[in-house]
Amino acid sequence: MSDNKAGEGLIRRLWPTETNKFRDHLLRLDKDSRRLRFAHAVSDTFIEDYASRMGEFGSLVYGHVVDGKVRGAAELRRLGDAWGAEAEAAFSVEKPYQDQGVGTDLMGRVVRAARNRRIRRLYMSCLAENTKMQLIAKKHEAVLRFEYGEVIGEILPQQPDYFSMVAEAAEDRVGFMIAVLELQQRLVRAA
Numbered sequence: 001m002s003d004n005k006a007g008e009g010l011i012r013r014l015w016p017t018e019t020n021k022f023r024d025h026l027l028r029l030d031k032d033s034r035r036l037r038f039a040h041a042v043s044d045t046f047i048e049d050y051a052s053r054m055g056e057f058g059s060l061v062y063g064h065v066v067d068g069k070v071r072g073a074a075e076l077r078r079l080g081d082a083w084g085a086e087a088e089a090a091f092s093v094e095k096p097y098q099d100q101g102v103g104t105d106l107m108g109r110v111v112r113a114a115r116n117r118r119i120r121r122l123y124m125s126c127l128a129e130n131t132k133m134q135l136i137a138k139k140h141e142a143v144l145r146f147e148y149g150e151v152i153g154e155i156l157p158q159q160p161d162y163f164s165m166v167a168e169a170a171e172d173r174v175g176f177m178i179a180v181l182e183l184q185q186r187l188v189r190a191a
Contacts, residue, residue: 009066009097011105012175014073016055017183021063023051025070030095036130037092039150058083062109064093064102068182071097074106076113076122085120089155091133103136111140115157116168122155 014022026034026047035041042050054061058081064072074091078084089110093102114122124142126133128149137144142153158164 009064009071009102010178011062011064011102011109012178013172014054014061014063014070015176015179018063018070018179019051019054021065021068021070022054022061022073023048025063025073025094026051026092028094029092033092033095036127036133037090039125039127060110060113062106062113064097064106065178066097072102072106074110076110076117083117083119085118087114087117087119087122089114089122089124091136098132103132104139107136107140111155111157112164112168114155116160116164118160119157122157124153124155125150126153127151 026037027044029037031041034047038046058078060076062074062076063070072091072093074089077088077090079086079088089107091103091106091110093106111122124133124137128146128151130151134144134151134153137153137155140155142155144151144153146152
C-alpha cells in the first residue's frame, strides 16, 4: 500500500479480472490527458481495444484506486516476449487527481517492479510538452533526452534486495485480497 499524498485511495496492482476498471479509467481521461498519455488523439474504440489486451502485453498494471474506481494507472511493459534487461513505463492520472503526488507514487511502484524483475533500463517517452511527466521522471532519477518532438526518459533501477521483494509481494497479496472482495461485492449486488 502507498502513502500517497492524495490523501485517499490506494495504489495496488490490477489483476486480469479488473480490465474493465483500467478501461473505465482510460475512458474518463479528458481529451488532453488522453493525447498526452498516448502521444496522439485516440478514440473510445482504441481505448477499449487497448485495455482489453491488458494481460496480453506482458504488462504489470498498477492503479490508484478510490472507492473501487481506478483514478490513475501505471504500466510496466516488457519489451519482447519475456522480461529482459529493458522495459517501458507509462502512466495516466485523471484531472481531479493530478498534482497530488499520484503520478509520482505510481511511477515509484513501476520502478520498484522493474527493479525486482532485474530490469536494467526502464524507458518512458512523452511529448515534449508533457512537463508533468518529465518532472515525475526526474524525481526517479531519469536521464531525459529530446528526440523529434518527444522526450525519452531512461531510469536505471537498482538491483533488487530482500526488502524490495518482500514489499512488492506483501502489497500484491493485499491488493489481490481487495480485488477478490470487490469482485465478490459486485457479484452479490448483481444477484
